[in-house]
Amino acid sequence: MTVQLGLVLLLLAAAIAMFALNRPRTDAVALIMMASLPFTGVVTMQEVLAGFADPNVVLIAMLFVIGQGLVRTGVARRLGDMLVTRAGSNETRLVVMLMVIVALVGSIMSSTAVVAIFIPIVLRIAHNTGLAPGRLMMPLCVAALVSGTLTLVATTPNLVIHGELVREGFAGFGFFSITPFGLPLLAVAIVYMLLARSWLGRSPASSAAPPSQRTGLGEWIEEYGLAGREHRFEVSADSLLAGKTLEELALEPLPGVNLLAVERRTRFATHLLPPSTRIQAGDVLFVDVSNPEIDTDGLTRRFGVSRLPLAGAYFSEHAQDIGMAEVMIPPGSALVGKTIPEARLRDAHDVSVIGLRHGSGESVDGPRPERLEAGDTLLVVGLWKAISKLRSDMDLVVFNLPSEFDDIAPAASRAPFALLSLALVVALMVSGVLPNVHAALIGCLLMGLFGCIDLPSAYRSVHWQSLLLIVGMLPFSLALQRTGGVDIAAQTLVDAIGEAGPRTVLAAVFIVTALLGMFISNTATAVLMAPVAIAIAQQLNASPLPFAMIVALASSAAFTTPVSSPVNTLVVGPGDYSFMDFVRVGVPLVLLTLLLSIALVPWLLPL
Template identity: 55%
Template sequence: MNVDLVIVVALLIASIAMFAIGRPRMDVVAVLMIVALPLTGVLTVSETLAGFADPNVVLIAALFVVGEGLSRTGVTYRLGDWLGRTAGASEARVIVLLMLCVALLGAVMSSTGVVAIFIPVALSVAARTGVSKRQLLMPLSFAGLISGTLTLIATTPNLVIDAELVRSGNEGFGFFSPTPFGLVILALAIGYILIARRWLGEDVDSGGGARRTFDLLLSDYGVDARTHRYRVGAASPLIGCRLADVDLGAGRPARVLVLEQRRLVRRSVLTTADDARVRSGDVLVVDVALDAARRGALELTEGPRGDDNVFAKHARQLGMAEVMIAPESYARGRSVVSLRFAQRYDLVVLGVRHKGTAAGAVFPSIRLATGDTLLVTGGWNAIQRLRTSPDGYVLLDLPVEVDEVAPAANQAPFAIASVLLMVVLMVTGVVPNVIAALIACLLMGAFRCIDMPSAYRAIHWPTLLLIVGMLPFALALERTGGVDLVVDGLLGAVGDAGPTVLLAVLFALTATIGLFVSNTATAVLMAPIAITTATELGASPLPFAMIIALAASCAFMTPVSSPVNTLVVEPGRYRFGDFFRVGAPFTVIVLVVSVVLVPPVLPLY
């Protein structure tokens, strides 16, 4: 072992130790390695920094932006709604459906991008169903990794290994070569995770009290008890009326709080659009009950609670917040009517708590006092503007629904079309994957699914730094003779035991290296070892290369084994040991299954 190899191995061990103890942060460790490797003289500065120009790094960054576009348009949350409705209260069904969706979509897209897209979906489902997010995000990363075993283009390691096969003069993989193995592994993973998820425990409390929901706020202010929903019938005289001119003839002012209309393929809500015209099929939310004589062609629908709650149903467009009257507030001593909230702040007041008690239907005429609170609704942007108003309002903690705001909800069809085009371009290979992803980003920007500030915020820079910092290790180990040393040692130790044992050893070696470096770097390192080993034995390189591909995608044991794992660390509050505790047993299962299945499907000779 030469001095250069000793230095590189020492740096690798040092980075592993820092990853294991969690100090400093993983991205800081990556930067330390970027600084240290050129100082060894093994790699030049350009070679060490080459990861910043790596197409796969740019691809991952672009897919973060695509995922944010799907979130901003509400697509991911709607998928989460579908998963929640379909799974019901069954935790097992939630996990099965989530893993299937991620794995199948990941078969034609970057697994890292898919996981980035589905993290908000998983968090949304966890919030709605009560399932621990720790028990959802780890299965999410498992499914993302396993998706790499379903098609050739599903993950970068597959492409790296295929390129090495072709470079060495062998036949490469077909598009569906990994699929038979991937389907078996996916089925095993779903069964395994349904048992192993209990080892992850419950969510880690990040501090702070529980935030309130729309339903709780509506109940606290008595809004649920006094508001009613009416659908406009085809013969209603209200059709064509301006919202501001609607007269329900209730004997006292009957305010239309919300107008729900269908626009294109989805329903939209309006609160302060006085010029909006009422149409057949619209839904009016009003604050009085209308008797049959006054109702006319208005059809009473379900009340504000339940699945048809218009406020909760449109929470990604329609905001809600509590506002407290400060001592110096402009509103002190005035009534809600005189404040003209809709005209001044583009918000509708739903109710008032006066001196600690819900004021009921008479709240518009009550003189407001210091400490009184208003429940307001309207666009989330209008609510945020109220925070900076000079009129002396204190915006209290926003409800939990703010976490699922979809500011570009009307652009959802364009976001879906952009993603579908990207997938088609990737599957057909008309353009490189990174160009396909960048085209999707540009289309989302053009259709206002995402803006530049949110695009920059969407990119998870620590993940990119981690990938860039670890990639140079593969080149450094190859250049210092580490690869040749491994091949010689492998053949000397188990070369006489037969190809099946060699397959098992190669899988175990790949999985072990994957404990410390990314699966892409592991594939770069192990592909030439596997192909050279097969050549020395006179065997077909395909099963040996496939073993490396399967092992590289089984990077379950550490948070640094794959960007997929790194993505879920923070939202799941996982520790290094969580991955090893759940991932190590399953890696052994996959090893056994792979060694049994690969030789019959891809003959050794």
């Protein structure tokens, strides 16, 4: 061993120790290593910084931006809402659908971001169904990790390993090269978690508080006595309402009847529009009838509309579009002394008042005849965009928003364009017409052009800590190759078990990768093990692809400790997990992944 190799190994050991202790944080460790490696004389400072121009590093940054576009347009959140609607309270169905949806979403965006999106969804499901959060959080975590085995861009280690293959002069992975291994692994993981969930969830959720401290829409519906007041009416072609706005119809004097929103079906989706919309035949009117003396059957005959069923969870199901807010009348407001109709909030702000509470806390049924006083609280309903604009009205103070407001996608109307941009990126990557990084850059620009994301949110979406970790660890690969460290490691492994056969060597590479992944991030593990795996293949005169694939699969099998992946760390608190929970659930799953990988890799990627 040379002095230079000894220095590189010493720095590597220090980095692994700091990663394991999580002191300092990983990006700081990467910066320390970047500053230290040039002193070994093996790599120059220019080579250390070259990682910032690495196409895969740029690609990862672009993928963060595309993922954020899916978040801002509500695509990812709508999948979670679909889970709540379809799965109901059946725990088995919940686990299966949760893992499938999370894995599919995680195959095209950061698994860490996916888990961050789904944690409040899962907590809400647990609270509503009375399940212990721990019985759902671990399946969420496992599915996010397994999603890394579904596409090339699903996780950073895949791109790191692909980049190492390309640097060594090999073809690298295709977009779906890893998918034939990932789909069986996902199926195995789902079956395993259906059995292993009984080991989790010590604390029942039925007595726990909801995930948000804010009041929810359901609680306001109860507080203000809104249940049973909402109705849906479909407008026929010969209706009095067709082709007109409410202002043209002069319906404001009709006491106790409030149009809250207009549902309009298009070829692709159903949209909720503000009450000032010009009504068309086929529109569905969402109406609040606060006056119990109103004959709703008479309304249908008078205006030529037909009644439609209204689900009890209408507000919850449309919480991405329509919401509520509590606003206060401040002293000196121009609204003091006016009635609700005279305030004309629908004309000015496209919101409707459906509840009134005096400063004393007394709630008033049918608020229209009441004169507004300073300190009164109004419950208004409307589209979120309209509610947000209320903050600029000096005559009102928005002082309370429901918990659902935290989940609102700011560019929900742009969702079709986000999906179109994503489809184009995937098509370009799969076809190979353009390099992956070029395809991702085009996708980012399209996201911006279509309004799915703006520049501030694009910059915020990039997980700079992950990028610094990759850039800081890449020079170790170069330094170990130049000093012969990679060849020594490969030769040692081959000498120890090479005669046992290639499957045994593949198993050994998987085990070493998985063991490293117990203590350091799977990204750092991939950076260190990819060149070793390729060198082992060269020592055995075998194809490097199966060995690289084994490293990719093992890197995603980071199930065994809370620090193996940021995904694991995120669910520790919400799931109330201990270190041993991960060991108890993770170790058998890693062994299953090992067996499945050793069976499939040599078969699909011949040695």
